[in-house]
Amino acid sequence: QKEVEQDPGPLSVPEGAIVSLNCTYSNSAFQYFMWYRQYSRKGPELLMYTYSSGNKEDGRFTAQVDKSSKYISLFIRDSQPSDSATYLCAMSAEYNGNQFYFGTGTSLTVIP
Amino acid sequence: DSGVTQTPKHLITATGQRVTLRCSPRSGDLSVYWYQQSLDQGLQFLIQYYNGEERAKGNILERFSAQQFPDLHSELNLSSLELGDSALYFCASDRGPNTGELFFGEGSRLTVL
Numbered sequence: 001q002k003e004v005e006q007d008p009g010p011l012s013v014p015e016g017a018i019v020s021l022n023c024t025y026s027n028s029a030f031q032y033f034m035w036y037r038q039y040s041r042k043g044p045e046l047l048m049y050t051y052s053s054g055n056k057e058d059g060r061f062t063a064q065v066d067k068s069s070k071y072i073s074l075f076i077r078d079s080q081p082s083d084s085a086t087y088l089c090a091m092s093a094e095y096n097g098n099q100f101y102f103g104t105g106t107s108l109t110v111i112p
Numbered sequence: 113d114s115g116v117t118q119t120p121k122h123l124i125t126a127t128g129q130r131v132t133l134r135c136s137p138r139s140g141d142l143s144v145y146w147y148q149q150s151l152d153q154g155l156q157f158l159i160q161y162y163n164g165e166e167r168a169k170g171n172i173l174e175r176f177s178a179q180q181f182p183d184l185h186s187e188l189n190l191s192s193l194e195l196g197d198s199a200l201y202f203c204a205s206d207r208g209p210n211t212g213e214l215f216f217g218e219g220s221r222l223t224v225l
Contacts, residue, residue, distance in 0.1 A: 034214065043114065043202055043216040044155070088155070090214070099168050100145070100214055104154035 006103025019076040023089035116217035137205030
């Protein structure tokens with residue numbers, strides 16, 4: 001079983017839609033949860049960072065962590081064509097000195 | 113701009129050759145990570161250094177080696193290159209253990225012909 005599972009998509013939505021991206025994980029020790037946006041062949045850009053459980057909002061982006069279900073989500077409100085990219089989730093635990101585990105990424109296209 | 117600098121941005125070479133990729137971490141960051149991303153593949157963790165010492169090793173081939181220097185910049189050496197080594201190589205950095213946030217450079221695109 002992979003440490004982190006992420007549906008690769010592709011996901012295609014109309015402009016203005018609410019997008020929901022998700023990852024599941026198996027290691028209950030994960031404490032740090034991140035979402036990255038990666039445009040084609042560019043470096044992943046850190047979008048959201050959450051420590052432990054709960055929600056975090058930043059503009060049109062909301063990250064949710066449900067540790068009881070081992071499930072994290074990223075919501076994008078009022079999606080824009082510029083949001084078209086691959087979104088990667090990542091997580092790490094405190095015990096192993098920050099070894100990061102990445103999902104394979106979900107490809108998102110926002111259609112104008 | 114993440115603050116992580118990678119050079120060169122693009123590199124084309126032939127099979128059997130050796131190349132060196134360079135990374136400068138963000139100011140104040142002590143850890144450097146190297147990842148490989150092949151076409152349409154996920155990020156594959158290669159190796160991590162913290163303050164000059166190797167800290168973790170992932171799926172790094174024996175033909176590949178890395179080091180982190182006293183000024184904290186890092187180099188990834190790839191030798192006896194094969195066609196399958198063509199990929200994007202990313203460097204990332206963070207403050208150190210248990211800090212959570214990892215920042216990536218723009219990558220070095222290696223093409224082996």
